Amino acid sequence: MADLEITNLHVRTDDREILHGVDLAVDKGEIHALMGLNGSGKSTLANTIMGHPSYEVTEGTIVFRGQDITEADPEDRAKAGLFLAFQYPVAIPGVSVANFLRMAINARREEPIRVKEFGQEMRGAVAMLDVDPSFTSRHLNAGFSGGEKKRAEILQLAMLKPEIAVLDETDSGLDVDALRTVAQGVAKLHSEQGLGVLLITHYERILQFVKPTHVHVMMDGKIVLRGGPDLADRIARDGYDEIRRQVAGDE
Amino acid sequence: MSDAGSEVAAKPGRHREATLYRALDGDGAPAGLSLAEHRDAARALFEQLELPVWRRSGFWTTSLAEIDLGAMRAHRGDAVPSIVTDTVGGLRRAGLIVQNGSATVHAEIDPTLAARGVILCSLERAASEHPELFARYYAKRLPYDRDKLSAGNGAFWSGGAFLYVPPDVQIEAPFDIVYSLDRGHTAQYARTLAIGDHHCELRLREWDLAGDDLDGPCVHAGAFELYLEDGARARLAHVQDWNPRHPTPGHRGEVADVSTHVVHVGRDAYCHWLPCILGGRLTRQHAELVISEPGGDMAFRGLFFAERAEHLDLFAVDLHETGPSGGDVHWRGAASGESRASFEGLIKINPGAQQSHTYLQIHTMMLSKAARLDAIPSVLVSADDVSASHGGTVGELDEDLIFYMRSRGLDRATAVRTIVEGFFEPLITELQDPELEAIVRARVTARLEHAAGDIEAYVTAR
Numbered sequence: 216m217a218d219l220e221i222t223n224l225h226v227r228t229d230d231r232e233i234l235h236g237v238d239l240a241v242d243k244g245e246i247h248a249l250m251g252l253n254g255s256g257k258s259t260l261a262n263t264i265m266g267h268p269s270y271e272v273t274e275g276t277i278v279f280r281g282q283d284i285t286e287a288d289p290e291d292r293a294k295a296g297l298f299l300a301f302q303y304p305v306a307i308p309g310v311s312v313a314n315f316l317r318m319a320i321n322a323r324r325e326e327p328i329r330v331k332e333f334g335q336e337m338r339g340a341v342a343m344l345d346v347d348p349s350f351t352s353r354h355l356n357a358g359f360s361g362g363e364k365k366r367a368e369i370l371q372l373a374m375l376k377p378e379i380a381v382l383d384e385t386d387s388g389l390d391v392d393a394l395r396t397v398a399q400g401v402a403k404l405h406s407e408q409g410l411g412v413l414l415i416t417h418y419e420r421i422l423q424f425v426k427p428t429h430v431h432v433m434m435d436g437k438i439v440l441r442g443g444p445d446l447a448d449r450i451a452r453d454g455y456d457e458i459r460r461q462v463a464g465d466e
Numbered sequence: 467m468s469d470a471g472s473e474v475a476a477k478p479g480r481h482r483e484a485t486l487y488r489a490l491d492g493d494g495a496p497a498g499l500s501l502a503e504h505r506d507a508a509r510a511l512f513e514q515l516e517l518p519v520w521r522r523s524g525f526w527t528t529s530l531a532e533i534d535l536g537a538m539r540a541h542r543g544d545a546v547p548s549i550v551t552d553t554v555g556g557l558r559r560a561g562l563i564v565q566n567g568s569a570t571v572h573a574e575i576d577p578t579l580a581a582r583g584v585i586l587c588s589l590e591r592a593a594s595e596h597p598e599l600f601a602r603y604y605a606k607r608l609p610y611d612r613d614k615l616s617a618g619n620g621a622f623w624s625g626g627a628f629l630y631v632p633p634d635v636q637i638e639a640p641f642d643i644v645y646s647l648d649r650g651h652t653a654q655y656a657r658t659l660a661i662g663d664h665h666c667e668l669r670l671r672e673w674d675l676a677g678d679d680l681d682g683p684c685v686h687a688g689a690f691e692l693y694l695e696d697g698a699r700a701r702l703a704h705v706q707d708w709n710p711r712h713p714t715p716g717h718r719g720e721v722a723d724v725s726t727h728v729v730h731v732g733r734d735a736y737c738h739w740l741p742c743i744l745g746g747r748l749t750r751q752h753a754e755l756v757i758s759e760p761g762g763d764m765a766f767r768g769l770f771f772a773e774r775a776e777h778l779d780l781f782a783v784d785l786h787e788t789g790p791s792g793g794d795v796h797w798r799g800a801a802s803g804e805s806r807a808s809f810e811g812l813i814k815i816n817p818g819a820q821q822s823h824t825y826l827q828i829h830t831m832m833l834s835k836a837a838r839l840d841a842i843p844s845v846l847v848s849a850d851d852v853s854a855s856h857g858g859t860v861g862e863l864d865e866d867l868i869f870y871m872r873s874r875g876l877d878r879a880t881a882v883r884t885i886v887e888g889f890f891e892p893l894i895t896e897l898q899d900p901e902l903e904a905i906v907r908a909r910v911t912a913r914l915e916h917a918a919g920d921i922e923a924y925v926t927a928r
Contacts, residue, residue: 265869265873266872266873267869268865268869269865288872288877288878289869289872289873290872290873290875290876290877290878292873293872293873293874293875294875298873299873301870301873304870305864305866305867305870307867307870307871307884307885307888308888308889308891308892309887309888309889309890309891309892310884310887310888310891315874315884318876318880318884319874319875319876322874322875322876322877322880323875354888371874375874375875
């Protein structure tokens, strides 16, 4: 069984079913790209994996490292080693990036992290993401630009060291330099720590920097096509319409 | 006191509307009265007036009708209550006055400051030992005819506190003035007069504190006046907490607090003022910051937190009598339990106060379905070359924000606490006084702990 094993997942929100039976297996050390147009259900899947209370699982299971977490609280999923980089990170006024990180790290430890160790780790992560050191004393996401918000997400990813991270459109709204920095950060965590990644995107752009091992295409709440890295190239070349025609033809 | 004021005051009932949510506008007590004459006049009015009811159509009523003033005594405390020692005992300071009930029970000042002419003593003592200073400033901007309790204060205040910082004296350490209550059925008429002479710098903290062992209702009728002369700079903080940790669930404390605070900012002077109003059974406060001379500038901050069945009625005035002048008003408040809190912020720019620039923002956060919180900004401008505006937010605990924090491993209760603490944090850090900041943070956190059940029910119901 894979580290993250999603089986026949049906999800509804606001009295409407969004996901109609999703199967997906992600292991540590793998990079899965989940591609699809807006509205296909990608973000619903990301939020459901992390346990957002607005999404109700009506059928199917999510199993993480052998444990059924379908109904688990978000904080327990986080402590077990799951991470979600948000598409639209929210601002937390009055709480600095550093303080928030310290709280999040301490929430998953018995003993609070030592000041020196925390400082070293944070300096390392800040250098990797090419942000000004003053970044960590600013209030989390309050007044941040789009690029800063995404960097703050990856900074948290680097500091919290999950087993598997879901990146929900981390590439959207980034210029190419910011995209490269963020993507290289993710690639580094993958190669150095064996991070497993479920990378949600509708562009192939980020995949130039983070090479996927598996590619899945989602349409209308289902995964309709699976393949290797070449599938992303095909989408870039031919577009989603061609995929849709193929899927319709197969049926 | 104007003639109109006397007429209004003489007719019970009419004073209610006439004094409601209006700026003091410079009206103090009549000039030239001796203290004894002042007390007599105030006493005569006190005896005529009924306890006030502040009523505002469509919003709320603050009524003191339930208070049995006749059952209250002027209890002369003889020791510093433990709540005072526990709260402010270890703080770094330049001087301290503690009043318990109606008596001054402790007074100290750094002797090196006393040698430089700084005065910190009871107001009673200042009236006899520093009569010129006393006569020049006393009640200059504090009328006694606004309602029965302001008259009571003018008539009956005892003990009290007096601070004078001479010209060009700069003091980094804060002065502390504490009004405390440790016995039920006490009427406390608290009175502070503080003066920053030209180009001085001072920090002043005034505390209103009661222990959790009060054995009956009390009234605190406070009057506070601070005068900043040319070029003086002050950082002023009030910490009001009449109900810190009462053990009975749902208990809303024993203290009714009806107070008027006024700060006068002179030419090129500056005041940073941050009242922290943490509540009591019933609180009605009028806080007015007046820029009275050209070049005056201020930052008027405030935070409040009403819990359980507390009633909080706050009126803050940013008054510009002349220009050019600056102002920046920023208040934040939360309400939990079944509390009712209302905050009205008024910007008033008088005729001729050209080139006054000011901004008022009010941010509120609801923490329970049964609480009620009204925030009312208003602007009265009588000059044409000015800028005055207001803004604000009404916040609720946002489920997406809570989810974000939980996705990082924080449990729901921690997430909520962090959000509300973060909500107040921009103001708390402005205190620039780490010891005071820690005290205010701890008291906000304690209120959140009281309200944990409420908040959980509120968040999950939506």
